[in-house]
Amino acid sequence: MKRIILLILTSTLCLTSLHAQEADSLKIRPVSLGVLLQANFAGEDMYIAEPGLSAYPGFGVEVGGFIDYHMTRRLMIEVQAIVCLQNGSYVSTDRDLGFLFWHKRPVNYLADMRLVGMDIPIFLTYALPVGTGNFRMGAGFFTHITFAAWCPGDRDFITPYRRVIEIQESGKPRYALNDSHAGVGCQFGYEFECGLQVNLGMKYSVLDIINYESKIDYAHPYKVTLGVGWHF
DSSP states (O other): OHHHHHHHHHHHHHHHHHHHHHHHHTOOOSEEEEEEEEEEEEEEEEEETTTTEEEEEEEEEEEEEEEEEESSSSEEEEEEEEEEEEEEEEEEOSSOOOOOSOOOOOTTEEEEEEEEEEEEEEEEEEEEEETTEEEEEEEEEEEEEEEEEEOTTOTTTSBTTBEEEEEEETTEEEEEEOSOEEEEEEEEEEEOTTSEEEEEEEEEEOSOOBOSOOSSOEEEEEEEEEEEEEEO
16 A cells, blocks of 8 residues: 555656646746847828829838737737838829839939838737747737938928928918828748748838828828848
């Protein structure tokens, strides 16, 4: 009887030890950090009937970091903070140019535009094991804050915090576009076992950044990003 009790106790201790080791191997860090370096292709789905203005996209660069808050081993909330330099151009037009992803510089070119700001996306992200790494899929919301916007060689066309063009109305200047906006976005990528990431992202502002009342004018910023990251 003593041998049986001793065998049961020994087996229980062994099973408890194995279970603890297995649980320990499945432990995750509740918070993890990373950095991002990306190229962007940013523009504005925009048309302003008076004075007849639209926008073409351009290439830029951005750098930042992210924090992953794990809810489970595979599901997490990812919060990013990204400083971005965006380029584009404004053109005069008498029609809606639509949503553009590629262009040749038009003959009715007016001025270049450069913008420095910060994107703060909050994505619900799922990591799917593929090979030795993970395929990461995320979607959610973002907000953008512009620090400065200007036109190289033409400081009167765009001034910091007051884009795009000054319009005199009742003796007071009126500017066409706000600098901050918010919208929806998504990001897809692959994270290798070493922590290296390759990411593709898209963002579109659901807010119309026209800062005056209009039934026909609109402006919705959009952006496509492609870059690399490192997950510590």
